[in-house]
Amino acid sequence: MGKDMLMWDETLFKDGNVLELDYLPDHFSHRESQMQSLMYSLRPALRGMRPINSLISGPPGTGKTTTVLKVFEEMKKHSEDIVFIKVNCQMDSTKFAVITRVYQGLFNVSPPSSGVAFIKLFEKVMNYLIEKEKTLVLCLDDINYLYHEGHADEVMYSLLRAHEQYPGAKVGVIAIVSDTGKLYQFDPKVNSVFLPEEIAFPRYNFSELQDIIGGRIDLAFYPNVVMDDVRDAIVEYVDLTGDLRVGIDLLKRSGLNAERRASKTILVEDVEKAYETSRLLHLRRSVQSLTPDEKLLLCLIAENKDVQTGDLYILFHEKTDLGYTRFYDMVNKLSEARYVDADFSGKGMRGRTRIIKPRYQPEDILKCLE
Ligand SMILES: Nc1ncnc2c1ncn2[C@@H]1O[C@H](COP(=O)(O)OP(=O)(O)OP(=O)(O)O)[C@@H](O)[C@H]1O
Numbered sequence: 001m002g003k004d005m006l007m008w009d010e011t012l013f014k015d016g017n018v019l020e021l022d023y024l025p026d027h028f029s030h031r032e033s034q035m036q037s038l039m040y041s042l043r044p045a046l047r048g049m050r051p052i053n054s055l056i057s058g059p060p061g062t063g064k065t066t067t068v069l070k071v072f073e074e075m076k077k078h079s080e081d082i083v084f085i086k087v088n089c090q091m092d093s094t095k096f097a098v099i100t101r102v103y104q105g106l107f108n109v110s111p112p113s114s115g116v117a118f119i120k121l122f123e124k125v126m127n128y129l130i131e132k133e134k135t136l137v138l139c140l141d142d143i144n145y146l147y148h149e150g151h152a153d154e155v156m157y158s159l160l161r162a163h164e165q166y167p168g169a170k171v172g173v174i175a176i177v178s179d180t181g182k183l184y185q186f187d188p189k190v191n192s193v194f195l196p197e198e199i200a201f202p203r204y205n206f207s208e209l210q211d212i213i214g215g216r217i218d219l220a221f222y223p224n225v226v227m228d229d230v231r232d233a234i235v236e237y238v239d240l241t242g243d244l245r246v247g248i249d250l251l252k253r254s255g256l257n258a259e260r261r262a263s264k265t266i267l268v269e270d271v272e273k274a275y276e277t278s279r280l281l282h283l284r285r286s287v288q289s290l291t292p293d294e295k296l297l298l299c300l301i302a303e304n305k306d307v308q309t310g311d312l313y314i315l316f317h318e319k320t321d322l323g324y325t326r327f328y329d330m331v332n333k334l335s336e337a338r339y340v341d342a343d344f345s346g347k348g349m350r351g352r353t354r355i356i357k358p359r360y361q362p363e364d365i366l367k368c369l370e
Helices: 032-047 064-076 095-107 118-132 148-160 188-194 206-220 228-241 244-260 268-288 292-304 309-319 324-336 362-369
Strands: 054-058 082-088 135-141 170-178 197-200 340-344 354-358
Touching: 032 054, 032 064, 032 082, 032 135, 032 170, 032 197, 054 064, 064 082, 064 135, 064 170, 082 095, 095 118, 095 135, 095 148, 118 135, 135 148, 148 170, 148 188, 206 228, 206 244, 228 244, 228 268, 244 268, 268 362, 292 309, 292 324, 292 354, 292 362, 309 324, 309 354, 324 340, 324 354
Parallel strands: 054 170, 054 197, 082 135, 135 170
Antiparallel strands: 340 354
């Protein structure tokens, strides 16, 4: 065996755990201002005051959840009277599931699984907070998943007006929206009490991605396993979507591919092969946050490739009873969220028409929509 070959019991990974998606990085840079804003909003809770609510928004994989967890970690060191709970609304996508999580977070046991109404659990939670003089800071991560059937509005409304029915109850809400397009409008009743501090998470630029990915490489691999050209190949792939999750998944898969070849270094070809799978990670995750009608529209665009808006509307209208305005808004949303390009062709009988093109391989889109 050559000296460049990896022995069967050797590994390239110094610490593979740092490539798991639930790993919370010790070193978290390029989000200082967002962390500051969130700290300022929550700081009143350290003095027993009600915190300011926050609305965090930005594209997938830009460090939103990590920022909240880092701030929670930091604040826990300074107060025992604040309870920090994060609910993943993708998993818990009804108001009942959300309050169940909160209940579990406070009491360390699950509520009885049947026959208990939302309001009963809510009352127990609020009474506990009042009696123990605790402030609840609740992060509703990926709140998009609660938008259906008014769950988001009901949860927000109950939490934000809790003190009216339960005087003394202190609750602060952090809503995280994973979105690139126009943000969901809460019911006006919710808006009048939510009044959040808005914290935007733009995509990381190329050099920030280089720095973050480089840092993760140093933690995950032994020295000289990943050279700079390979790191940059990874960063270029991540830069296509701006989703760091793709980068971290690419590192893990590329490392495993190199090990399979018994190589002591990762090559660009290992990364290219890994990207075949990793690229779907971003698409699959972001597609999940679309509404059923938006998914249908995206599916039609993928099936028909370069299609004119008018023709697309006919196809869409055959399957739904939605009107042209809603349709047009959805096309814009898919375009803003970079699923599709919607360019004016300059041609067409009645002036300029738009041609809608998928920005991903149509087969990838269809696979992720399955
Ligand atoms: N500045 C950073 N430094 C180091 N790692 C980061 C940074 N930003 C994000 N990450 C890593 O990228 C991954 C995705 O981050 P995170 O889950 O916080 O993104 P998100 O914006 O909440 O995504 P989504 O909207 O899809 O839930 C995590 O594994 C996290 O550790």
